[in-house]
Amino acid sequence: MKKVVILGAGYGGLMTAVQLQERIAGDEAELILVNKHDYHSLTTWLHEPAAGTLHHDRCRIDIRSLLRTNRTRFVKGVVEAIQPDVSAVRLADGERLEYDYLVVALGSEPETFGIQGLKEHAFSIRSINSVRMIREHIEYMFSRFRNEPHRSDYLTFVVGGAGFTGIEFVGELADRIPGLCREFDVEPSQVKIYNIEAAPTVLPGFDPELTEYAMKVLSEKGVIFRINTPIQECSPEGVVLATGEKIPSSTVVWTGGVRGSSIIEKSGFEVVRGRVKVDHYLRSPGYSNVFVIGDSSVLFDPETGRPYPPTAQIAIQQGIHTATNIKSLLEGGELQAFHPELKGTVASLGKGEAIGMVGQRKLVGSSASKLKKIIDNRYLFTLGGFKLLLQKAKL
Numbered sequence: 171m172k173k174v175v176i177l178g179a180g181y182g183g184l185m186t187a188v189q190l191q192e193r194i195a196g197d198e199a200e201l202i203l204v205n206k207h208d209y210h211s212l213t214t215w216l217h218e219p220a221a222g223t224l225h226h227d228r229c230r231i232d233i234r235s236l237l238r239t240n241r242t243r244f245v246k247g248v249v250e251a252i253q254p255d256v257s258a259v260r261l262a263d264g265e266r267l268e269y270d271y272l273v274v275a276l277g278s279e280p281e282t283f284g285i286q287g288l289k290e291h292a293f294s295i296r297s298i299n300s301v302r303m304i305r306e307h308i309e310y311m312f313s314r315f316r317n318e319p320h321r322s323d324y325l326t327f328v329v330g331g332a333g334f335t336g337i338e339f340v341g342e343l344a345d346r347i348p349g350l351c352r353e354f355d356v357e358p359s360q361v362k363i364y365n366i367e368a369a370p371t372v373l374p375g376f377d378p379e380l381t382e383y384a385m386k387v388l389s390e391k392g393v394i395f396r397i398n399t400p401i402q403e404c405s406p407e408g409v410v411l412a413t414g415e416k417i418p419s420s421t422v423v424w425t426g427g428v429r430g431s432s433i434i435e436k437s438g439f440e441v442v443r444g445r446v447k448v449d450h451y452l453r454s455p456g457y458s459n460v461f462v463i464g465d466s467s468v469l470f471d472p473e474t475g476r477p478y479p480p481t482a483q484i485a486i487q488q489g490i491h492t493a494t495n496i497k498s499l500l501e502g503g504e505l506q507a508f509h510p511e512l513k514g515t516v517a518s519l520g521k522g523e524a525i526g527m528v529g530q531r532k533l534v535g536s537s538a539s540k541l542k543k544i545i546d547n548r549y550l551f552t553l554g555g556f557k558l559l560l561q562k563a564k565l
């Protein structure tokens with residue numbers, strides 16, 4: 171029996187497993203899904219638990235509850251190395267998994283561009299564990315300020331990078347501040363949230379009208395923007411900007427971009443910013459039985475020559491597509507090329523506020539916010555049907 175091993179149960183990997191297990195007969199292939207935790211993280215929601223506006227448990231889904239145990243074996247384990255020359259994977263506990271087909275969907279890691287001190291001193295929004303730490307740290311800073319009121323750095327929050335992650339996070343954080351101020355007896359005027367962006371505008375490359383709207387809404391909520399000013403250094407004392415300005419802060423959250431999982435580069439694959447440049451069947455160059463999907467891969471738009479962005483939207487579509495292609499290979503059929511269907515982008519600006527571009531249509535305010543919830547709920551339904559929707563739906 172052929173063995174299909176899927177590494178990573180994020181948007182791409184879990185969707186591949188869930189779709190493939192429905193399409194294959196029990197004796198057609200053995201499916202093995204490996205993930206470092208036994209839950210799937212709703213990463214696209216993580217700015218909320220990071221700020222503390224949603225409990226982190228709402229963002230995790232028990233992986234086994236989505237698997238057919240007679241079709242798919244779940245292995246809770248950490249992938250340490252991929253050995254494509256011998257079609258095997260090594261896990262941190264020493265287990266070795268051999269495969270006929272491999273799907274690599276290990277996601278991404280923060281890209282710090284070698285900026286001094288960022289890796290050591292900044293938080294990042296990447297997993298349940300990382301966002302729980304951010305939320306608890308923010309609360310701790312408020313409680314410490316009560317005892318050391320001269321330390322304004324405790325109440326100064328720096329978010330480095332105003333891409334979609336940075337913007338969504340400052341929106342949530344600004345919403346959380348009034349409640350924290352009440353809880354810890356702090357004057358709201360003492361709290362500062364800085365969002366620092368290297369490019370001449372926030373959300374570089376996005377629609378200018380929507381970008382302006384986002385800045386207006388967030389500025390009204392109290393967010394202070396510094397644009398065109400890259401962070402040059404980070405330390406326990408705060409950040410230094412390229413302009414020379416120093417912002418003393420005990421909380422720096424880095425949202426300056428992502429690169430592919432380091433496991434892939436360490437395993438000897440050729441990468442661009444940690445991501446494997448895949449062909450239109452999503453295969454790795456040189457290994458026709460290795461598919462790389464989601465944030466671990468990079469695919470270029472043939473029309474613009476530019477890479478598609480690393481998004482859940484694309485990872486999900488690639489997961490569904492790869493399930494179809496592997497099913498076809500198992501039956502001796504042909505592979506189909508992948509063409510993403512780009513449906514648009516909707517970004518939250520906090521409670522009840524969002525911006526969105528769907529086709530040529532621009533949406534702002536509550537209509538965009540409602541659409542964002544529909545997108546989140548649609549994913550739950552595609553993944554786990556009504557049962558999962560009832561458990562986790564955003565209302």
Ligand code: FAD
Nearest residue numbers: 178180181182206214248249277464465480481482483485
């Ligand atoms: P992931 O979903 O990150 O999954 C990777 C999986 O691999 C994880 O389960 C992880 O635990 C596992 N893993 C990693 N390393 C190992 C290892 N060594 N061993 C075993 N398991 C391992 N995109 C959108 O399209 N729309 C949005 O609205 C949106 N919002 C976002 C909001 C935030 C706050 C963030 C941070 C990102 C957002 N994104 C959004 C981007 C989106 O989350 C990613 O593009 C998406 O998660 C990529 O899916 P993936 O399957 O490649 O990786």
Ligand code: NAD
Nearest residue numbers: 331332333334335366367368400401426427479480516517
């Ligand atoms: P990103 O790469 O999209 O944005 C990072 C931002 O940090 C950029 O604007 C960049 O100019 C800035 N930056 C880089 N170096 C800097 C420095 N030294 N100082 C200050 N700013 C600096 O990364 P992201 O926001 O984490 O997003 C990652 C991916 O996830 C993207 O593809 C994004 O589209 C997707 N995403 C989508 C949504 C959504 O659709 N709602 C939400 C979050 C993330």
